[in-house]
Amino acid sequence: MIERIPILKLGPFLLLSIQVDMHDQLALDLQEDLTEQIVRHKAKGVLIDISALEIVDSFIGRMLSHIAQVSRILDAKVIVVGMQPAVAITLVELGLSLEGIATALNMEKGMRRLEAMVAADESLEESEGGEDTDASTPPGD
Secondary structure (H helix, E strand, O other): OOOOOOEEEEOOEEEEEOOOOOOHHHHHHHHHHHHHHHHHHOOOEEEEEOOOOOOOOHHHHHHHHHHHHHHHHOOOEEEEEOOOHHHHHHHHHOOOOOOOOEEEOOHHHHHHHHHHHHHHHHHHHHHHHOOOOOOOOOOOO
């Protein structure tokens, strides 16, 4: 049986909940599946629930960071929710900062934060979209 982590589409977002012990191949498959789903659905954000993970090794920590980097390149925000205290401590001890990954305590707070991040990004794009002037040219020239 091929083990895969299901990825659900929820509006403009993708939701995945890791409910099994992660091993290296599963993490690699997740990265590939998630990348394909972001592109296919033009997802604006990804919510990753890791509340069932009790242990994270350096490889899994790096994979989470890599997933966030790839998602950002594909213009999708990432929020990790449900991190257990032991997992957070392990990541710090391993020197993994998970740079670029926003976190939230639970899925509800994570979804609200993801929606706010995407709304702020869209607002910024709208305000920048109306201005197509060359800053080096003084007004009236």
